[in-house]
Amino acid sequence: MTKVLAFAETRAGELRKVALETVTAARTLADKNGGEVHALIMGASGIASKAPQLGQHGADVVLVVEHPALANHSAEVAAATVAGRAREGGYTALVFSASAQGKDLAPRVAAKLGVPMAADVFSFELTSSGIVAKHPGYASKVVQTLTLTAQPAILSLRPGAFPPVANGKAGRVEAVAPAMDPATARVVVKEIVQGRTGKPDLGEAPVIVSGGRGLKAAENFRLVEELAEAFGNAAVGCTRAVADDGWRPQSDQIGQTGRTVSPALYVAVGISGAIQHLAGMRTAKTIVAINRDKEAPIFKIADYGIVGDALEIVPALTAAVREAKKGH
Amino acid sequence: MKIAVCIKRVPDMESRFRISADGKVVEEAGLKFDMSDFDGYAVEVALQITEKLGQGEVVVVSLGPDAVQEALRKALSMGAARAIHLKADRAPVDGFAVARALAAELKSGGYDLIMFGKHAMDTMSGVVGPMTAELLGLPNVSAVSKLDVVQGRATARRELEGAAEIVEFPLPAVVSIDEGIARPRYPSLKGIMAAKKKPLESKPAQLEAPRLEVTKTELPPDRQGGRIIGEGAAAVPELVRLLQTEAKVL
Ligand SMILES: Cc1cc2nc3c(=O)[nH]c(=O)nc-3n(C[C@H](O)[C@H](O)[C@H](O)COP(=O)(O)OP(=O)(O)OC[C@H]3O[C@@H](n4cnc5c(N)ncnc54)[C@H](O)[C@@H]3O)c2cc1C
Numbered sequence: 279m280t281k282v283l284a285f286a287e288t289r290a291g292e293l294r295k296v297a298l299e300t301v302t303a304a305r306t307l308a309d310k311n312g313g314e315v316h317a318l319i320m321g322a323s324g325i326a327s328k329a330p331q332l333g334q335h336g337a338d339v340v341l342v343v344e345h346p347a348l349a350n351h352s353a354e355v356a357a358a359t360v361a362g363r364a365r366e367g368g369y370t371a372l373v374f375s376a377s378a379q380g381k382d383l384a385p386r387v388a389a390k391l392g393v394p395m396a397a398d399v400f401s402f403e404l405t406s407s408g409i410v411a412k413h414p415g416y417a418s419k420v421v422q423t424l425t426l427t428a429q430p431a432i433l434s435l436r437p438g439a440f441p442p443v444a445n446g447k448a449g450r451v452e453a454v455a456p457a458m459d460p461a462t463a464r465v466v467v468k469e470i471v472q473g474r475t476g477k478p479d480l481g482e483a484p485v486i487v488s489g490g491r492g493l494k495a496a497e498n499f500r501l502v503e504e505l506a507e508a509f510g511n512a513a514v515g516c517t518r519a520v521a522d523d524g525w526r527p528q529s530d531q532i533g534q535t536g537r538t539v540s541p542a543l544y545v546a547v548g549i550s551g552a553i554q555h556l557a558g559m560r561t562a563k564t565i566v567a568i569n570r571d572k573e574a575p576i577f578k579i580a581d582y583g584i585v586g587d588a589l590e591i592v593p594a595l596t597a598a599v600r601e602a603k604k605g606h
Numbered sequence: 607m608k609i610a611v612c613i614k615r616v617p618d619m620e621s622r623f624r625i626s627a628d629g630k631v632v633e634e635a636g637l638k639f640d641m642s643d644f645d646g647y648a649v650e651v652a653l654q655i656t657e658k659l660g661q662g663e664v665v666v667v668s669l670g671p672d673a674v675q676e677a678l679r680k681a682l683s684m685g686a687a688r689a690i691h692l693k694a695d696r697a698p699v700d701g702f703a704v705a706r707a708l709a710a711e712l713k714s715g716g717y718d719l720i721m722f723g724k725h726a727m728d729t730m731s732g733v734v735g736p737m738t739a740e741l742l743g744l745p746n747v748s749a750v751s752k753l754d755v756v757q758g759r760a761t762a763r764r765e766l767e768g769a770a771e772i773v774e775f776p777l778p779a780v781v782s783i784d785e786g787i788a789r790p791r792y793p794s795l796k797g798i799m800a801a802k803k804k805p806l807e808s809k810p811a812q813l814e815a816p817r818l819e820v821t822k823t824e825l826p827p828d829r830q831g832g833r834i835i836g837e838g839a840a841a842v843p844e845l846v847r848l849l850q851t852e853a854k855v856l
C-alpha cells in the first residue's frame with residue numbers, strides 16, 4: 279500500500295494554505311495508487327483543533343504534536359519528529375511545501391533518513407521506477423523531470439501548484455510526542471517581524487501588480503498599490519533595481535535572485551523585462567505590460583501591452599478595474 | 607574565525623540553453639560559466655565577517671570538474687585565503703550525494719561557520735546546505751538576509767512569506783545566504799595577482815551512486831507574447847475588455 283506523509287505547516291497557531299495543498303497532493307497520489315495519507319501538524323497546546331481541516335482535505339490519520347514550547351515553528355524539533363515517524367512508518371513519500379518553512383525542513387529530514395529529495399516540484403507521480411517529479415531548473419528556463427529511486431521519496435511542492443480540495447471526511451487523530459525537547463533546540467527564534475499584514479503573499483496571490491524603475495519615485499508605488507487594491511486579491515511586487523534603491527523591501531523582489539511567482543495575472547508597470555526579472559514571473563498565466571518604450575523586452579512576453587506613461591495609464595486602469603468589479 | 611564557503615560553478619543564466627541530443631541535460635558546450643549568484647553573496651559575507659573581526663580565514667570549496675577551479679580562483683581573487691577542489695566528472699544533480707561529499711571534506715576542518723548559497727542557479731533546489739548541516743550535526747539557518755557574528759554566537763534574519771524571523775544560534779553552524787545581504791565585490795587587479803599564488807588543493811570527491819537523476823530536460827514552450835493593444839490611457843478600456851472576455855481574470 280502507498281502511504282504518504284504530508285507535513286502540515288502552521289504559523290502562529292494557524293494552518294497555512296500550503297498545509298492544505300500538501301495534504302491534497304498526498305491524497306491525489308494515494309488515491310491513484312490505493313493508499314493512505316497521514317498528515318503531521320505541530321504546535322502549542324490547542325493545535326489539535328486544526329486536525330479536522332486536514333481530515334477534510336484528505337488525511338486519513340492526523341498526527342498531532344502538541345507542546346507548550348512549540349508556539350513558534352522549530353525546524354530542529356520538526357525535522358527530528360518527522361524523521362522519527364518516517365523511520366517507523368514505511369512511507370512511499372513525504373511531502374512538504376516549498377515554502378520558507380518547508381524548504382528548510384525537507385532537506386533536513388531527507389539527510390536524517392539518508393535519502394535524496396526533489397525541491398519545488400509542480401507535478402509528480404508514482405511509476406514502476408519510483409517517484410517521478412517535475413521541477414524548474416536553470417533560472418526557470420528549463421523544466422527537469424527527476425526520478426527518485428530511494429524510499430521514502432521526499433518532495434517539496436511549489437506553493438499554488440496543488441490547489442486544496444476538500445472531500446469532507448474527518449481524519450482519525452493520533453497524538454505524537456516531539457522527538458526532542460524543544461528547550462534543547464540550538465536555533466532559537468527571538469522575534470517574528472511582521473510584513474504588511476492583511477495583504478496576500480506574493481506566492482499565494484492570484485494577481486500581482488509589480489513595479490519597476492519606470493515609476494520614477496518611491497511615492498509613485500502608491501499608484502501600484504491602488505491598482506492592487508482595485509483587483510482586491512492582489513499582491514505588490516517589484517524589480518531588483520527598485521529594491522536596491524530602497525523604494526520597496528527586498529522581500530518584494532521578483533526574479534532570478536528574488537521570489538518566483540506564477541499568478542493568474544501579472545501586471546508589469548515600468549519594468550524593462552530583464553532576463554533576471556523574467557526568470558521569476560514568466561510562468562504567470564496572463565502578463566500585462568505597461569511601458570513607455572515600445573521596444574522594451576517585457577512586451578515580447580506580454581499577452582497584452584500598452585505603450586505609454588505609467589503615471590497616466592495606471593490610475594485610468596485602476597478606475598476601470600474598480601468599475602468592472604462593481605459590475606459583478 | 608574559520609569560515610568555509612561552498613561555491614558551485616554554473617552556466618551564465620542569460621545564455622540561450624539547448625538540450626542535449628538524448629533529451630536529458632542542458633548542453634554545456636559553448637556556454638559561459640561563473641560562480642552561482644547566491645554563492646557569490648556568501649563569499650562576500652564571509653569576507654566582510656573576517657574583515658570586521660580583523661582576523662580569520664575564508665576557505666572556498668567546490669565540487670565538480672577541473673573547470674570549477676576558475677570559480678575557486680575568482681573567490682581567491684576576491685580575498686579568500688585558500689581553496690579546495692573536490693574533483694568529479696560532473697557535479698551530480700543529487701544534492702544529497704553532493705552534501706555527503708562536502709560533509710566528508712568539511713568534517714575535520716575546524717570551521718566556525720560553513721556558508722552556502724540559498725540555491726544553486728542550475729538546480730534551484732536549496733537542499734545541499736541544510737543536508738550538509740544535518741550530516742555534520744550542526745545548527746542550520748537558511749534564507750539568511752542578515753548575519754551578525756559576536757563571540758561564538760550569531761544572530762540572523764531569515765525571510766519568510768510576508769514576515770521575517772530573527773534567530774540566534776551558537777557556532778559552529780551552517781547558513782544559506784539569500785538576496786539582499788551583500789553584492790559580491792569585483793576582484794581587484796592586486797587580488798587577481800595575489801590569487802595566483804594562493805593554495806588550491808585538488809582531490810577526488812567521495813561520491814556515491816546518485817539516487818536522484820534527471821530523466822528529461824525540456825525547454826518550456828515559448829510564450830506567445832508581443833501583442834501591443836494600444837497607446838496611453840485610451841487603451842485601458844480595450845485592456846479591461848480583454849482581461850474580462852479573453853483572459854477571464856477580471
Ligand atoms: C546576478 C543578477 C541577478 C539579478 N536578479 C534580479 C531579480 O531577481 N529581479 C529583478 O527584477 N532584477 C534582477 N536583476 C537586475 C536586472 O538585470 C535588471 O537590472 C532589473 O530587473 C531592471 O529593473 P527595472 O525594469 O525596474 O529597471 P529598468 O531596466 O531601468 O527599466 C525601467 C523601464 O521603465 C520604463 N519607463 C521609464 N519611464 C516610464 C514611464 N513614465 N512609464 C512607463 N514606463 C517607463 C523604461 O522604458 C524601462 O523599460 C539581476 C541582475 C543580476 C546581474
Ligand SMILES: Nc1ncnc2c1ncn2[C@@H]1O[C@H](COP(=O)(O)O)[C@@H](O)[C@H]1O
Pocket residue numbers: 612613614615642644645667668669670697701704721722723724725726727729730731732733734735
Ligand atoms: N558542486 C558543488 N560544489 C560546491 N558547493 C555546492 C555544489 N552544489 C551546491 N553547492 C552549494 O549548495 C548550495 C545549494 O545548492 P542546491 O541545493 O543545489 O540548490 C549552493 O548555493 C552552493 O553553496
